[in-house]
Amino acid sequence: MARHLGFQPEQVQDPLFGRMGNTGAAFPLMLLAAALEEGSPDQLLLTVSYGDGSDVLGFRTTANIGQGASGLGVSGYLDSGQVLDSYETYAKWRDVWLTDSSSRRPQAQSPSVTALWRESDQNIKFHGAVCNQCGYVQYPPQQVCVECQARDDSTPIRLSDKLGTIFTYSLDYLAGTVDTPLAVVVVDFEPGGRVLCMMTDRETSEVKIGLQVEMSFRKLRVVNGIHNYYWKAVPLRGGG
Template identity: 65%
Template sequence: MAVAAALDCLRDRDRSAVDGLFFASTTAPYAEKQGAAIIATALDLRRDIFTADITDVLRAGTTALKSALDAVAAGSANQVLVVAADSRQGPPRSETERNAGDGAAAFLVGREGVIAELAGSHSLTENMLDNWRSAGDSFVRSWEDRFAAEEGLERIVPEALAGFLDKHQYRPQDFARVALYGPDARRQGRLARRLGFQPEQVQDPLFGRLGSAGAAFAPLLLVGALEEAQPGQLLLTISYGDGSDLLAFRTTESLPDTSGAPPGCGGLAGHLAARRTLESYETYARWRELWTTDDAARRPAPASPSVSALWREADKNLRLYAGQCNGCGYVQYPAQRVCVNCRARDDCAAVRLSDRPGEVFTYSMDYIAGAVDTPLVVSVVDFQGGGRILCMMTDRELAEVRVGMPVTMSFRKLRVVNGIHNYYWKAIPRRFGDE
């Protein structure tokens, strides 16, 4: 999701101008090993950049955004990409499971072409055990909800907001929109009233359509506010978790005057419109490995991927580079030592396929190969400009799959074996962008 949001944000931009990447999440894949490095590689960013994971707390998203703003303000970077993504899991049938949603938001923080400039910030830190998850826990734990609300969210956020207003001499009514964190619709609504915001000021929290998206939630709502804002408006984002971060932005004349995401991007509205409803809780439970179902084929469990092979193939698997022959121009994936077209040896240049539009050349729908995403759609995709890949297709409705179907590539986790999160690209139906 982090890569998908970042690709949506970076579309058509010069990726080599990005000097840093902050990744915020409470559910990063590894306890030890950087998520930002995986994301930066998948995004094909430069190697001489500053990266960090900002983790472990629900307000990590705003913390990352604030850190990026500080880095740019301090002059240590010209452009910093901030990606917040979360996929928190509560125990089956719990409040957390019902109210939580998964999502990711990305921001490019820089000096030029700014659509919203920082107009004040404030933070408050208070050690608070209302939600927590220890190493080894699968699910988020929480204390009795009235305690968590009364002594946590509904005491700490008002105190933080008061500090912010006082510091910057703002009044609640100054803000056109407030991107306000909340664990569920009721608590979020009550918090907004307590903070003194009118209902029309509160950015639609998307409960019932998305859910509380953890560290990405306040950032996601800020994206929503930006998509709907006019130039010259004040927006406020408020996060929560062991305290609270508040960040105010004033939109500029560079803000696109049309509402919604810029052309070619899905943005929040586009992604919500493209969402698909799972047919059953069982499907969700299988994806989340809450249920381990009997694989009809009963194949042996896959062995650990070879780490040296993963390392050697980073260009092929993560950056999705093909090779283009310098002699004859033929594009081939994976890149070959000897050109498949003219047999020139060791004379090809890397070309990135991950952001090229593709079309399905042929496919099958396999009812025995997978136990979760059944039937598994295996596709052969041809890219505009050349290159062909054999890959899985996901996020698809079976009825829409056809030869000639427009697709785009999406960075996905294939499986976790031996504690190794193995990522690769899958094709998904092209829902945004050209054609």
């Protein structure tokens, strides 16, 4: 298609299909982010998508292109990926081989969509609350500060981009999960705040008290067509 439009091969970006797979609706925007990572000032970029319809977005880069980037970026996250040890593991993760639902007792219930909406600040944005009186951080946000008992006096704080440390953990070999053993960790965050969550993308031997972790947004499961997302801890990526 690019050739028909008169572009030279060097003007067309690596589509990353082989490394990233097809990420669906996010795909063109992830390619745009990857292009911006390698871009230089005063370039013209075209983001073109097609599927159920088509969008064409045009951008001109400025001298500020190198600013404002945080995190590993698309290339950094791709580099931090791990190769699975066997097709068996892949088949379990992709629900080709249904181990999760068959071992789960009782069966997973549909999440309440009203509860998902009501709790989206804490579950999707991963907001805790910092007390305006004493600075104590709580997750999930509470009406009363457990430290100084101030009432209704806190400010949301985003914990998703904060570094954490494993305070304690358990490894569950009987849990109905594709990721046996299920690592459940208690994470203390740098600005304060303590969260109980699952840990993923880890070797079992890595899970230790004191390990530095970061948070990663994951799809937990789909029950009756309702997608349920939450945050999991992962070992610090990119060599930290």
